Amino acid sequence: MTHDGQDEARRDACHAGRPSQEGHPAPADRSPSAADAAPRADAPRDERVDQAIRAAFASERMPAGLKASTLAFIHARAETPVTGVANVGADADT
Amino acid sequence: MRTDADIEHVMDANGDAVWRVCLMRMGQRASAQDVFQETFLRYALADDHEFHGEDHVRAWLIRVATNLCTDALRHDAHVTQPDPDDPAEEPLATEPSEQPDEALWEVRDALNDLPAEQRQAVYLTVCEGYPATEVARLMGAPPNTVYSWVARGKARLREVLG
Structure with missing residues (x-):
């Protein structure tokens, strides 16, 4: 993807239910069935597949309570050195 | 260590994406939660790491989560055998209220x-x-x-x- 909207699309295309490629406009109705019913005329099949994939993933959200438990975990572990994971570190910088 | 406000902000912005990566790789919610928490611990402790915008943070978190999943799965493969009575959960589940x-x-x-x-x-x-x-x-x-x-x-x- 090389268009100008790439960065915006990356932020959370899945949450917003909007297409993330080639500047396709956001659907007026984000529900999967409505999206499927109105695919783009110039790329109906691929866009329909992409919309269905976004709809399937969009319903999977971070569980309630995970944020609070993660903060508690971080505070509990903050004083403990992190060890044992060899391939997480400098190479994580992309 | 990064501040709670910073960590919460990053979790609000990227938590769903990181959660999906963890869940789709680990297959089990309990394991996915472990990796999710470890991912944000790495972020909290990486206070000397300079990020260049929100996209950079997101990519870094996804990369760390992916690596942690790979390591966890590799470790699990060495220490445990699959239990046929404990099948993997569906990575994409449906809330009871959803139809x-x-x-x-x-x-x-x-x-x-x-x-x-x-x-x-x-x-x-x-x-x-x-x-x-x-x-x-x-x-x-x-x-x-x-x-x-x-x-x-x-x-x-x-x-x-x-």
Whole structure:
């Protein structure tokens, strides 16, 4: 993807239910069935597949309570050195 | 260590994406939660790491989560044997209150049937909007492999959608 909207699309295309490629406009109705019913005329099949994939993933959200438990975990572990994971570190910088 | 406000902000902005990566790779919610928490611990402790914008933070978190999943799965493969009475959960579950249409169920089933790496490549490409070359960097895989994963995954979903 090389268009100008790439960065915006990356932020959370899945949450917003909007297409993330080639500047396709956001659907007026984000529900999967409505999206499927109105695919783009110039790329109906691929866009329909992409919309269905976004709809399937969009319903999977971070569980309630995970944020609070993660903060508690971080505070509990903050004083403990992190060890044992060899391939997480400098190479994580992309 | 980074401040709570910073960590909460980053979790609000990226928590769902990181959660999906953890869940689709680990297959079990309990394991996914462990990796999720470890990912944000790494972020909290990386207070000397300079990020260049929100996208950089997101990519870094996805890369760390992916690496942690790989390590956790590698470790689990060494120390445990699969329990046939404890099958993997569906990576894409449905809330009890949801009543998705039949097509969405079929897509979810098809996504759940994909190999985990294929599913993640499809997710990062379609939902996160990353080009295949960037997905390759995030997943530590050759670009051609990513192209193949995405093509196969989407081909399967085209079949499902008819």
